[in-house]
Structure formats: C-alpha cells, structure tokens
Amino acid sequence: MKKLLLSGILMMLTTVLCLTSCSSDDPIPVIPNAVVTLEIPSNLENTVLSGATATLTNVQTQQVTTVDGTLFTKEGNDYKVMLNNLEAGTYNVTINGLLEFTMNGVAGQKDFEVKSENVVLNETNTSMKMTVSTFTAQGGFVISEIFYTGTTTSEGRSYSGDQYIIITNNSDVTLYADSIAVLESAFLTTTKEDYTPDIMSTHFSVQACYMIPGTGKSVPVEPGKSLKLAVNAIDHTAEQAGSINLSDADFEFFDETSNPNFTDPDGQAPNLDKWYCYTATIYQFHSRGFNSMAIAKMKTSKEDWLQNYVYDATYLFTFGDFSREMTKSGIYKVPNEWILDGVNLSVESVREWNVLDASIDAGWTYCGKVDRDETRFNKSVIRKQDANGKYIDTNNSTNDFIPEAPASLLNK
Numbered sequence: 001m002k003k004l005l006l007s008g009i010l011m012m013l014t015t016v017l018c019l020t021s022c023s024s025d026d027p028i029p030v031i032p033n034a035v036v037t038l039e040i041p042s043n044l045e046n047t048v049l050s051g052a053t054a055t056l057t058n059v060q061t062q063q064v065t066t067v068d069g070t071l072f073t074k075e076g077n078d079y080k081v082m083l084n085n086l087e088a089g090t091y092n093v094t095i096n097g098l099l100e101f102t103m104n105g106v107a108g109q110k111d112f113e114v115k116s117e118n119v120v121l122n123e124t125n126t127s128m129k130m131t132v133s134t135f136t137a138q139g140g141f142v143i144s145e146i147f148y149t150g151t152t153t154s155e156g157r158s159y160s161g162d163q164y165i166i167i168t169n170n171s172d173v174t175l176y177a178d179s180i181a182v183l184e185s186a187f188l189t190t191t192k193e194d195y196t197p198d199i200m201s202t203h204f205s206v207q208a209c210y211m212i213p214g215t216g217k218s219v220p221v222e223p224g225k226s227l228k229l230a231v232n233a234i235d236h237t238a239e240q241a242g243s244i245n246l247s248d249a250d251f252e253f254f255d256e257t258s259n260p261n262f263t264d265p266d267g268q269a270p271n272l273d274k275w276y277c278y279t280a281t282i283y284q285f286h287s288r289g290f291n292s293m294a295i296a297k298m299k300t301s302k303e304d305w306l307q308n309y310v311y312d313a314t315y316l317f318t319f320g321d322f323s324r325e326m327t328k329s330g331i332y333k334v335p336n337e338w339i340l341d342g343v344n345l346s347v348e349s350v351r352e353w354n355v356l357d358a359s360i361d362a363g364w365t366y367c368g369k370v371d372r373d374e375t376r377f378n379k380s381v382i383r384k385q386d387a388n389g390k391y392i393d394t395n396n397s398t399n400d401f402i403p404e405a406p407a408s409l410l411n412k
Contacts, residue, residue: 034083035127036067036093038114042077044101049079052097056083059090059118069097088122095130103171104140104340105297106180107217110173139170141180142341142391144226146293147380147407148285149367153240158377162236162244163285164409167295167341168226170391177221178214179299180340181275182229182253184285185292185355186331189346189364190371192353193315195328200357203333204294204342205313208283209305210253210272211298224389227251228409231284233267242378244409255282275302276332286345288376289367292355294342296334309333336360343381343397347371363398380407 036054040047052069065086072079096113114130121128143165150160165182169175186207187195199205212219212227221227233252236243246252247268254271255264262281275298277283285291298305310332317326342356344364350371354364368376382405384392392400 029088029123030085031083031088031121031123031126032085033126034086034121036081036083036095037127037129038072038079038081038095039129039131040077040079040099040101041132044077044099044103046100046102047074047077048100049074050098050100052079052095054081054093054095056086057092058087059092061087061089063087086121089120091119091121092117093119093128093130099132103175105299105338106140106175106340107178108171108173108175139172139390139393140340141167141175141177141221141295142170142383142393143293143295143343144168144170144383144391145380145408146285146343146345147409148287148289148345149376149379149407150287151236151240151243151410152377154242158287159236159240159243160284160287161232161234161239162246163231163287164244164246164249165229165285165293166226166408167229168391169221169223170393172223174220174222176214176217177212177219177227178216179211179297181209181211181296181298181334182272183294183296183334183339184208185294186278186328187355188290189292189344189355190290190350190352193317195313195315197311197313199311199333200355201336203335204296204339204356204360205331205333206276206294207278207291207332209275209298209332209334210277210283211275211302212251213270213273229253229272230267230269232265233269234265244407244412246409253283255279257281273302275305288347288371288373289345289381290347292342292344292361292364294334294356294360295340296338297340298334299338305332341393343401345381347373359395361395361397363396363400365397365401365403367404376404378407378410379404381405382408 054067056065072081093116100109119128145166147164183206186205227250230246230249230252233249235245235247249269251272252269264282312329314327317324342360344354344361365381367379381401
C-alpha cells in the first residue's frame with residue numbers, strides 16, 4: 001500500500017515538473033510582418049513626415065521596440081512601417097515626429113505625438129492604425145481686426161495714415177503666410193449694380209492686391225500669433241499725439257509714385273509685394289468702410305494673374321429718366337476657392353448689398369451708423385473670441401465681429 005502511494009506521488013511530481021518545464025520552454029509566437037499605420041487628417045496635403053519615432057512597449061515583459069522614422073513609407077496620404085518578427089503580445093504604442101503639410105494651399109508644420117494603449121498584436125491581428133489627432137489643423141488664417149477709420153488730429157481733421165489690418169493664425173499648428181494677399185473689393189457695398197457677367201459666386205472682384213512676399217516658408221506664424229500690416233509702418237505719434245506707433249509692423253503697404261504731391265514714407269517694415277492697385281498715387285483703406293476686404297492664398301504668378309484674371313463688366317446706369325449702359329473695364333478677380341477669409345464692410349444708412357459671396361461672408365460689419373459719422377474715428381472692427389481664445393469664424397461678419405470697437409493698438 002505504501003509502495004503504491006509513494007509511486008503515485010512520484011508520478012504526480014513528474015507530471016508537474018514536466019508541465020512546468022514544457023510551459024517555460026514553449027517559444028513566444030512572433031509576427032513575421034506586423035504593420036503600424038499612421039493616418040493623416042484628410043484635409044492635409046503634401047505631407048512630409050520627419051524625425052519620427054515609433055515606440056512599442058510590451059505590457060507583459062516591458063520589452064521596448066523602437067522604430068526609426070526613416071523606415072516609414074508613404075502610401076497615399078498615410079505612413080506605414082513594417083515590424084519584422086515582433087513578439088505577439090499586448091503593447092502600448094507611441095509615435096511622435098514633425099509633420100509638414102499644406103492646408104488650403106497654405107504651408108504649415110506641427111510637432112505631434114499620438115498614443116494607443118493595450119493594443120493586441122498576434123498571429124491573427126497583425127496590424128494597427130493610429131490617427132494624428134493631437135491637432136486638428138483647422139481654422140487657418142483669419143482677419144482679426146481692420147482699422148480703417150483712422151484717427152483725428154488736435155485740430156479735428158481726419159488722419160488715415162495709421163490704418164492697419166491684422167491677420168491671425170487661428171489654428172493650433174504653425175502656418176506660413178507666404179503668398180497671402182490682402183484684397184480690397186472693386187465694387188462698393190453702398191452702390192449696387194446688376195453687373196454682367198455676374199461672377200460673384202465664383203470670384204471676388206478686386207481693385208487692390210498686395211501680397212506677403214516669401215519663398216514658401218519664409219514667414220512662419222505660430223498658433224494664435226498675428227501679423228500686423230500697416231498702411232504706413234512709421235511712428236505716427238510723431239505726426240500727432242493721438243495716433244499709433246506702427247514702426248514695429250510686420251509689413252507695410254508701400255507705393256512708389258511719380259506725383260510730387262503724394263509721397264509714401266517707406267518705414268522699416270518689409271514692403272508687401274504690390275500686384276495691383278487702382279490708384280496712381282498712394283493706397284489707403286476707404287475710411288468709411290465702403291469696400292469689403294479679404295485675404296487669399298495666391299496660387300499663380302503675378303504675371304499670370306495680371307494677364308488672365310481680368311475682365312470687363314457692363315451695367316445699366318440710371319438717374320431719374322436717364323439710363324445708359326456703362327462698362328467698368330479692367331476688373332481683376334480672385335477665385336473664391338483661393339480666399340481664406342473675407343469681411344463685408346459698410347454703413348447702415350447707405351448700405352445696398354454685400355460684394356463677397358455668401359459662402360465667404362453672409363453678413364457685414366461697420367464703424368459708424370450713418371455716412372460720414374463723426375464718431376467712427378479711433379474705432380475698428382474686431383473679430384470675437386470664444387472662451388478658449390479662438391477667433392469665432394462662422395462666415396458671417398454680423399455674428400463674428402464687434403463693430404465700432406476701440407482700435408486695439410491705440411494707446412499702446
């Protein structure tokens with residue numbers, strides 16, 4: 001009986017030892033070709049991934065596998081990396097790097113990091129996808145302020161040399177402002193005509209176009225930062241105490257003229273690239289806000305635009321019983337798809353229509369309730385901000401702007 005009991009115990013011990021030995025010696029399955037895909041937002045184009053690193057940490061063993069970004073290959077708009085002979089298991093995965101791109105034709109870049117935890121990779125589940133979602137790359141450049149009314153001198157005369165416009169990077173990625181142009185409408189919001197052809201649904205008719213120069217990545221603008229574009233980038237307080245020091249502007253509108261009665265001071269700021277302006281002297285914003293404004297990413301050369309983006313429009317001029325067909329010649333146009341942001345400006349007492357298509361701006365904003373309103377000076381239109389500091393952009397300036405706001409750069 002004792003021999004039988006002892007024999008049984010020995011058999012059980014042998015079985016346990018065998019099972020233990022066999023279990024510890026079982027090889028961990030490996031995945032010959034595991035694939036990690038980095039999915040790029042669909043609104044980004046011309047993406048370039050650089051300085052990337054993928055790190056996979058095995059949750060069970062804490063073994064770390066690191067993959068250099070040079071092993072990523074681009075497929076379509078996404079990036080993929082092949083992992084050879086990765087042990088099957090549960091992983092925490094991190095990918096970081098720098099992503100360069102264009103969005104609406106505007107170049108940008110952003111450092112990113114994406115993480116995914118407890119990802120199971122084995123013989124039947126050999127791939128995983130991670131999406132660049134730590135930034136949205138939405139918002140882009142917007143017009144955040146237009147100061148067109150100017151100030152007044154101590155004698156009460158109007159002073160318009162201190163006008164400016166501010167454009168802001170409203171996204172959470174760095175964008176480049178190269179080739180962004182400031183446009184002024186060819187038509188007045190206070191005079192409505194039935195122009196033929198009517199191209200408003202496809203193009204913006206302009207009478208001034210001044211572009212930010214650069215080679216593509218010369219003018220980086222960080223998230224939430226702005227560019228100040230001055231009509232004259234000088235210290236205007238030297239002219240009159242109640243004006244603005246614009247000598248620190250990022251760019252200025254500068255015009256060379258042969259008319260000795262009109263001289264344009266050339267400040268220290270770089271000059272905008274003047275593509276076209278209706279005036280033969282010095283450009284200034286309409287001080288009562290009869291012209292609408294927009295910013296656009298110019299997607300062709302200056303020479304091509306001047307030659308191929310111009311047209312003539314006819315309309316019927318009527319005054320009392322008199323009527324006559326008139327032609328407005330040499331109107332330049334910018335495709336609506338190039339426009340990044342636009343603002344209709346007017347004055348309520350004389351406003352007749354919007355000159356920007358409703359897809360760009362369905363509303364309008366103002367400084368002054370009536371024409372030649374003496375209270376308009378020192379005021380600007382300023383875009384509203386939400387609780388997070390982002391500028392509100394619903395493509396409706398009636399909703400998006402604070403009219404008659406104190407100019408932000410006064411008394412600074």
